[in-house]
Amino acid sequence: xxxxxRQSFMLxxxxxxxxGALYPLAATGLAxxxxxxxxxxSLIVRxxxxxxxxxxxxSFTDPKYFWGRPSxxxxxxxxxxxxxxxxxxxxxxxxxxxxxxxxxxxRAVDPANTAPVPVDLVTASASGLxxxxxxxxxxxxxxxxxxxxxxxxxxxxxxxxxxxQGRQLGILGEPxxxxxxxxxxxxxxxxx
Amino acid sequence: MTTNDYFQIGLYLVVLLLLVKPLxxxxxxxxxxxxxxxxxxxxxxxxLIYRLCGIRADEDMGWKRYALAMxxxxxxxxxxxxxxxxxxxxxxxxxxxxxxxxxDSSINTAISFATNTNWQGYGGESTMSYLTQMLGLAVQxxxxxxxxxxxxxxxxxxxxxxxxxGLGNFWVDLxxxxxxxxxPLSLVLTLLLVSQxxxxxxxxxxSVPVVQASTVxxxxxxxxxxxxxxxxxxxxxxxxQVSTQTLPMGPAASQIAIKQLGTNGGGFxxxxxxxxxxxxxxxxxxxxxLSILLIPAALCYTFGAMVGDPRQGWSLLAVMLVIFIPLLLxxxxxxxxxNPLLTHLGVDQHASAMQAxxxxxxxxxxxxxxxxxxxxxxxTAASNGSVNAMHDSFxxxxxxxxxxxxQLGEVVxxxxxxxxxxxxxxxxxxxxxxxxxxxxxxxxxxxKIEAFEMKMASLAVLIPCALALIGTAIAVMSATGVEGIAxxxxxxxxxxxxxxxxxxxxxxxxxxxxxxxxxxxxxxxGVCMFLARFPLAIAMLAMAGALAxxxxxxxxxxxxxxxxxxxxxLLVCVVIVVGALTFLPADALGPIxxxxxxxxxxxxxx
Numbered sequence: 001x002x003x004x005x006r007q008s009f010m011l012x013x014x015x016x017x018x019x020g021a022l023y024p025l026a027a028t029g030l031a032x033x034x035x036x037x038x039x040x041x042s043l044i045v046r047x048x049x050x051x052x053x054x055x056x057x058x059s060f061t062d063p064k065y066f067w068g069r070p071s072x073x074x075x076x077x078x079x080x081x082x083x084x085x086x087x088x089x090x091x092x093x094x095x096x097x098x099x100x101x102x103x104x105x106x107r108a109v110d111p112a113n114t115a116p117v118p119v120d121l122v123t124a125s126a127s128g129l130x131x132x133x134x135x136x137x138x139x140x141x142x143x144x145x146x147x148x149x150x151x152x153x154x155x156x157x158x159x160x161x162x163x164x165q166g167r168q169l170g171i172l173g174e175p176x177x178x179x180x181x182x183x184x185x186x187x188x189x190x191x192x
Numbered sequence: 193m194t195t196n197d198y199f200q201i202g203l204y205l206v207v208l209l210l211l212v213k214p215l216x217x218x219x220x221x222x223x224x225x226x227x228x229x230x231x232x233x234x235x236x237x238x239x240l241i242y243r244l245c246g247i248r249a250d251e252d253m254g255w256k257r258y259a260l261a262m263x264x265x266x267x268x269x270x271x272x273x274x275x276x277x278x279x280x281x282x283x284x285x286x287x288x289x290x291x292x293x294x295x296d297s298s299i300n301t302a303i304s305f306a307t308n309t310n311w312q313g314y315g316g317e318s319t320m321s322y323l324t325q326m327l328g329l330a331v332q333x334x335x336x337x338x339x340x341x342x343x344x345x346x347x348x349x350x351x352x353x354x355x356x357x358g359l360g361n362f363w364v365d366l367x368x369x370x371x372x373x374x375x376p377l378s379l380v381l382t383l384l385l386v387s388q389x390x391x392x393x394x395x396x397x398x399s400v401p402v403v404q405a406s407t408v409x410x411x412x413x414x415x416x417x418x419x420x421x422x423x424x425x426x427x428x429x430x431x432x433q434v435s436t437q438t439l440p441m442g443p444a445a446s447q448i449a450i451k452q453l454g455t456n457g458g459g460f461x462x463x464x465x466x467x468x469x470x471x472x473x474x475x476x477x478x479x480x481x482l483s484i485l486l487i488p489a490a491l492c493y494t495f496g497a498m499v500g501d502p503r504q505g506w507s508l509l510a511v512m513l514v515i516f517i518p519l520l521l522x523x524x525x526x527x528x529x530x531n532p533l534l535t536h537l538g539v540d541q542h543a544s545a546m547q548a549x550x551x552x553x554x555x556x557x558x559x560x561x562x563x564x565x566x567x568x569x570x571x572t573a574a575s576n577g578s579v580n581a582m583h584d585s586f587x588x589x590x591x592x593x594x595x596x597x598x599q600l601g602e603v604v605x606x607x608x609x610x611x612x613x614x615x616x617x618x619x620x621x622x623x624x625x626x627x628x629x630x631x632x633x634x635x636x637x638x639x640k641i642e643a644f645e646m647k648m649a650s651l652a653v654l655i656p657c658a659l660a661l662i663g664t665a666i667a668v669m670s671a672t673g674v675e676g677i678a679x680x681x682x683x684x685x686x687x688x689x690x691x692x693x694x695x696x697x698x699x700x701x702x703x704x705x706x707x708x709x710x711x712x713x714x715x716x717x718g719v720c721m722f723l724a725r726f727p728l729a730i731a732m733l734a735m736a737g738a739l740a741x742x743x744x745x746x747x748x749x750x751x752x753x754x755x756x757x758x759x760x761x762l763l764v765c766v767v768i769v770v771g772a773l774t775f776l777p778a779d780a781l782g783p784i785x786x787x788x789x790x791x792x793x794x795x796x797x798x
Binding site: 010024026030031034041088096099115133135168 | 388450
C-alpha cells in the first residue's frame, strides 16, 4: 500500500510535468512560431492598433450598421469576458417574447421591409459572441443600411459579398457573413 | 433535413470509420505484452520515468492491486486539482488575479476532471487561472483518459489471458496511453486548431475599442460595496458606457485538443466549443467532432486485435453504430424542423442556400443545424460532454436524444476505455440471456460466464441507472435543488434529469440553464460522478480478474458466436431495453411531456 502510494505520487508528479508544463509550453512555442496571428486572437489591426478580433462579434444596435446575432451575455451583449447562451428552452414563453421584441426592433428601423425575418437574426447564439450571420440575415438588412448611408444597393451588396464565406472546403459548415468586418468596411473612408 | 445535412453526416462517419483500423492496430501494438516496433521508439523515456518513480515495469498486478493503484492515483489527482483551485490566488500564471474557488465548487470540479466527466459548474474565462487550467485541469484530461484506457486494456487481458493471475501493470498502461497515444495526437490536433484561430498564448486578456459604444445599467454601489436601494427597495441603477471589449486569451488550443481526444469535454471558456476562440471554423469543428469518437471507435478494433479475432471488435462497433446513426438522424430532423412556436411570429426557419434555418436559438451561424446535432449526438454517445451548441435550447425531441444517449449508460462509444468496458458488461448480460434461452452455460470469447462475472456485470450496468434516478429524485424533493431551474414547466424537470444523468454517466454536458454552482448541486453531482466512475471500473476489473484465471473453453456447436448479425441485434436490444425500462418514466415527465404540450398549444392556435 505504501509502495503504491509512493509510486502514485511520483508518477503523478512526472506526468504532470510532461502533460501540464512541457506539453502546453511546446504547443505554445510551435503555435507562436507557425501561426502567430491565429494564436494571438486573429486581431483586426487599424493604424497599428487592434480594433477587435475577426472571430469575436460586437454589439450593433445603430440601424446604419448591420446587426449581428442577439447575444445573451451579461451585463452587456457581446461581453467577451463572460461568454454565455440564453439557455431558454423551446417552449419557454420568455423565448417567444424575446423573439417578438427583436422582430419589432428590426421592423421599427425598417418599416418598409415586411419579409419574414431570417431565424438567426432573432435568436441568441450559443456563445453570445457569434461573429457571423447567415447570408439571408445580411440580405434582410442590405436595403436599410444602403438607405441610411446614402449608398447604392450595389455598393452595399458588393461589400456583403466580400465578407461572405462559403462552406469551408466547399462542404463543411454553413455560409456566413462576418458582421464586424463588414461594418468596419462600411465605416472606412471610400477607396480603402 | 437537407441534402447537405446528409452529406456532412456521411462525410463525418466515413472519415471516422476509415481511421478505426489504423489507429486501432497502432494501439494494439502500444499495449502489446511483447516489445515491438512501436514500443521500442519510446523505450528510453519509459525506462527513465519508471526509474524515477520506483516502478518495476515487469510486475504483473492481480486485479485487486491494479484497482488499488488506479484508485490511489486518481484520488491523489483529485487532491491536486482541489488544492490548485483553492490556492491559485497565490500561485503564478494568474494574470487576471482570479481568487480562490469556493470549496464545494473546487471539490466538484476536481472529481469532475479526475473521473473524465468534466462537468463544469464554473465559467472558465472568469474563474480559473492559466496555471489551474494547465497543471490541474489539462493534466487530468490526460490522466483520466489514460486511466480509462488502462482499465479497458486490463479487462481485455482478462478475456485474452488463460489461467493467469495478473492483468498487467497499471503504471505501464497509464504511461503508455499518455506517451504513445494521447500526447502525440494532442500535439498534432493543437497545431491544426491553432491554424484555424484557436488561441494559444500566455498573454493577459486584451482590451479593444468597440465600433459602436453602448450603455448598460449597473447597480450603484455604496461605500461598503453593497447595491444602494431606493425608497421602494429597488436597486438604484446608473447607466454605464461600454466602449471596450475584453478579449480572453490563454493556452486554449493545447487544452482543447486533449479535451476532445480524451472524451473529457471540459472547456477552456464558459460556452465550451461554441466559443469562437475554442472552435472558430467549420474545419476546426470537424476535427474536434472527429476527435470525440476517434479513440472510442478505434479501441473496438484494438480489442478485436488483442483477443485475436478482429470480428469481435467490429461487431461491437456495429452495435454502437446501429444505435448511434438513427438517433443522430432523429436529432437532426427535429432541430432542422425548427421551433413551431416561432413560426407564427413571422420568423423564417426554412433551410435554403442562404441560411441553415431550423431551431437556431443557442446555435452558432458557422455550424448551423447539422454540425450542432452531429456534435450533440457524438458528445453524449461518447462520454465527452463538450458542446458547440446549447442543449438546453434544443427542441424537446432534439434534446431527448442527447439525454437518452447518456442514459444508455455511455456504452455507445462511451468514454475512452470506459465506454468499451461498459459495453463488455452489456455483452456479458446478452450472452447470459441467450444462455438462459437455450439452457447452456454462457460463454464470451472462450470464457465461461458464471455467477461472479454476472454479479459484476450487473453491478456495472445498474450503478449508473441507480445513481441517475435516485439523484434526480433527491434533487426534485429538495427546495435548494429545484431553485436552480431556469426554464418553467416540464423543461425545468428536464434540466435536473439531464444534469444528474450526465454526472451519473460521467458525461459532463448540461442543460446549462440550471444554476448548478451551489453547494447542493456541487455535492450531489460530485458524489454521482465519483460513484459512477470508480466502483464501476473496479467491478469490471474484478470480473476481468476472475476471467483471466479461467481456462479457455474451445468453441462447440452449442457456443453462441458473438460476431454475427444475430448477436449484434441481441446486444442492441439489451442496451436499449435496459435504458428504456429504466428511464422512460422519467423522460416522459421531461422532454416527452414538453413535446406533447408544445404540439397541444399549437393545435389550439396559441
